[in-house]
Amino acid sequence: MKLQDTVSNVAARLRKTSKTTILMHILAWGVSLIWLLPFLGVFMASIRPLSEILDGWWNFDVFNPTLRGYVGAWNHPTAPLNRALLNSLIVTIPSTFIPIFVAALGAYAFARFKFPTRDMLFFVLVLLQTIPQQMVIIPIFNTMISLGLWNNYIGLILVHTAFALPWQIFFLRNFFSALPVEIEEAARIDGASYFKIFYKIVLPLTLPALASLTALQFVWVWNDFFFAIVLISSPGMRLSTQAVAAMPGRLAIDWTVVSAASIMVMIVPIIVYVVLQRYYVRGLVAGAVKG
Amino acid sequence: MDLRQTKIPLFFLFPTILLLTLFVVFPVVNTVYISFLGEDDEFVGLQNYEEVFGQRNFWNPQNLLEGKTPPYGALIHNGIWIVLHLPLSLFFGLVLAILLRDIKGGAIIKSVVFLGMVIPMIVGGILLRFVYDNRAGILNEFLRIVGLGGLTRTWTAYPQTILLALILGTVWIWTGFSMIVYSAGLEGIPKELFEAAKIDGASRWRRFWRITVPMLRPATIIVITMTLLWELKIFDIVWVIQQGGPGGASMVMALMMFREAFLSRNFGTASAIATMLTILTFGFAAYMVYRMVKK
Numbered sequence: 001m002k003l004q005d006t007v008s009n010v011a012a013r014l015r016k017t018s019k020t021t022i023l024m025h026i027l028a029w030g031v032s033l034i035w036l037l038p039f040l041g042v043f044m045a046s047i048r049p050l051s052e053i054l055d056g057w058w059n060f061d062v063f064n065p066t067l068r069g070y071v072g073a074w075n076h077p078t079a080p081l082n083r084a085l086l087n088s089l090i091v092t093i094p095s096t097f098i099p100i101f102v103a104a105l106g107a108y109a110f111a112r113f114k115f116p117t118r119d120m121l122f123f124v125l126v127l128l129q130t131i132p133q134q135m136v137i138i139p140i141f142n143t144m145i146s147l148g149l150w151n152n153y154i155g156l157i158l159v160h161t162a163f164a165l166p167w168q169i170f171f172l173r174n175f176f177s178a179l180p181v182e183i184e185e186a187a188r189i190d191g192a193s194y195f196k197i198f199y200k201i202v203l204p205l206t207l208p209a210l211a212s213l214t215a216l217q218f219v220w221v222w223n224d225f226f227f228a229i230v231l232i233s234s235p236g237m238r239l240s241t242q243a244v245a246a247m248p249g250r251l252a253i254d255w256t257v258v259s260a261a262s263i264m265v266m267i268v269p270i271i272v273y274v275v276l277q278r279y280y281v282r283g284l285v286a287g288a289v290k291g
Numbered sequence: 292m293d294l295r296q297t298k299i300p301l302f303f304l305f306p307t308i309l310l311l312t313l314f315v316v317f318p319v320v321n322t323v324y325i326s327f328l329g330e331d332d333e334f335v336g337l338q339n340y341e342e343v344f345g346q347r348n349f350w351n352p353q354n355l356l357e358g359k360t361p362p363y364g365a366l367i368h369n370g371i372w373i374v375l376h377l378p379l380s381l382f383f384g385l386v387l388a389i390l391l392r393d394i395k396g397g398a399i400i401k402s403v404v405f406l407g408m409v410i411p412m413i414v415g416g417i418l419l420r421f422v423y424d425n426r427a428g429i430l431n432e433f434l435r436i437v438g439l440g441g442l443t444r445t446w447t448a449y450p451q452t453i454l455l456a457l458i459l460g461t462v463w464i465w466t467g468f469s470m471i472v473y474s475a476g477l478e479g480i481p482k483e484l485f486e487a488a489k490i491d492g493a494s495r496w497r498r499f500w501r502i503t504v505p506m507l508r509p510a511t512i513i514v515i516t517m518t519l520l521w522e523l524k525i526f527d528i529v530w531v532i533q534q535g536g537p538g539g540a541s542m543v544m545a546l547m548m549f550r551e552a553f554l555s556r557n558f559g560t561a562s563a564i565a566t567m568l569t570i571l572t573f574g575f576a577a578y579m580v581y582r583m584v585k586k
Contacts, residue, residue, distance in 0.1 A: 024390060027390060035404045035407070038429075038463070042421055053427050056432055058429065058432065105307070106306070109303035115296065116297065130520060132572055135566070138552055140318050143318075165307050194299050222411070223410070223411035226545075244413055248531070266414045269411070270406065273409040284471065284472075285471060285472055
């Protein structure tokens with residue numbers, strides 16, 4: 001009797017646990033479906049003619065897949081993506097690597113040296129992380145015009161570089177501070193210069209942190225719209241976010257073309273994220289505040 | 292290593308100081324200065340600020356007080372964004388982080404939920420516009436299926452619904468962030484704590500309130516601060532859907548600043564809006580920055 005009780009008790013608990021587990025799985029996959037639906041919708045819309053989309057992309061009574069959307073977005077009359085994607089790459093690659101190098105130098109100074117005003121400078125730097133883009137854009141706009149760098153990628157790259165420095169230096173300083181100082185001391189005794197120590201010893205040890213910064217900064221610059229729309233104006237120079245934003249009309253939208261364009265523009269940061277996922281998440285969680 | 296020197300760190304810091312001074316520090320100071328200038332660059336005191344508050348696009352509490360639908364003005368819209376979006380994305384992020392921790396394939400689902408944070412916000416706006424579309428949008432199809440077919444419409448086309456539609460849409464976009472931060476926070480809680488509590492007979496519920504919630508405090512502070520800053524600065528999504536319309540019903544501060552500066556060419560009022568936006572941001576960020584520096 002007693003044994004039977006225990007057995008049925010355990011069985012009941014097992015049933016209950018597996019029931020909860022099953023419920024949790026259903027809930028979890030349901031959530032992921034909800035989150036995936038907009039992406040799925042835009043993908044289906046990108047490969048179907050407009051008439052089929054207007055009847056619902058989930059409707060497969062008639063299904064004539066087409067690449068018209070991709071071709072249309074690629075050769076769009078006013079916002080061609082073949083140009084805009086290339087433009088985005090031209091801006092994003094230097095805007096990713098230049099600030100990382102500059103920030104690494106600066107962070108090393110904060111982590112390894114004691115100099116007057118260091119702590120105050122660092123405090124200012126942390127504060128600068130929270131400045132909204134809107135707070136700097138008018139003077140930057142004026143400066144770029146007077147320097148002849150408005151509607152010029154160099155101007156945009158400079159702004160992206162400067163805006164990245166506060167959070168990147170903050171991130172890297174913490175990383176450098178955690179590195180053992182002994183190796184650098186030994187190199188110093190062997191007569192290596194400070195700069196040589198920095199790029200021969202410290203930078204290689206920092207590779208995981210640099211991977212985080214690369215992933216985050218690349219995605220941030222590629223996705224940026226605000227700096228681009230103020231600083232770049234010629235139609236031929238527009239970046240891909242500008243091109244996508246220009247495609248939908250106010251009333252009528254050719255969903256096939258707009259969806260194909262959306263896919264092509266967002267696939268780039270998604271690839272970067274998938275490839276560098278571990279570093280991307282680690283960098284983000286490290287608490288980088290970004291304007 | 293002789294670390295007490297000035298010349299070497301100055302050499303390392305020189306490019307940083309130059310770039311930050313030119314493109315961040317000087318512009319911030321300059322924007323505050325411009326916000327006190329009139330059309331002919333004469334000093335006008337707080338006149339630009341008064342003018343901004345006089346604009347119905349910025350401050351229009353009348354509709355809200357009378358219980359009417361938006362527009363309420365950009366400042367109030369950002370406030371509503373905070374009141375609705377912050378608790379919702381916090382809640383969903385925490386629930387998903389806990390739910391997906393022990394589930395097979397949880398990592399994949401996390402990546403999917405996080406995608407909203409990876410794509411350009413401009414594209415995020417287009418995805419939302421598509422979801423809310425009258426004929427092509429899946430939301431309306433869902434309403435038809437559950438028998439609410441009478442409600443279907445293009446939710447982003449009407450002043451009555453656009454603000455709410457956008458706010459809920461940005462919950463979809465932003466939940467990935469709070470989920471990821473909470474997931475990292477959960478991993479940092481020692482398993483022994485739960486096991487000890489279990490042995491002491493604490494229920495699942497009690498373990499959640501007494502262990503999980505307090506241990507997640509640092510994560511919560513990060514999520515709240517970052518979310519607040521994001522809500523205050525929201526721009527791209529609003530731009531791509533209706534550019535603040537219809538009739539200003541989706542106007543927000545960052546967008547209004549842009550319009551004042553680069554469409555109306557009124558740098559004074561635009562700078563006033565930017566300055567107010569920054570003061571709000573600073574208020575929320577101050578606590579977080581204080582914690583970061585202390586660490």
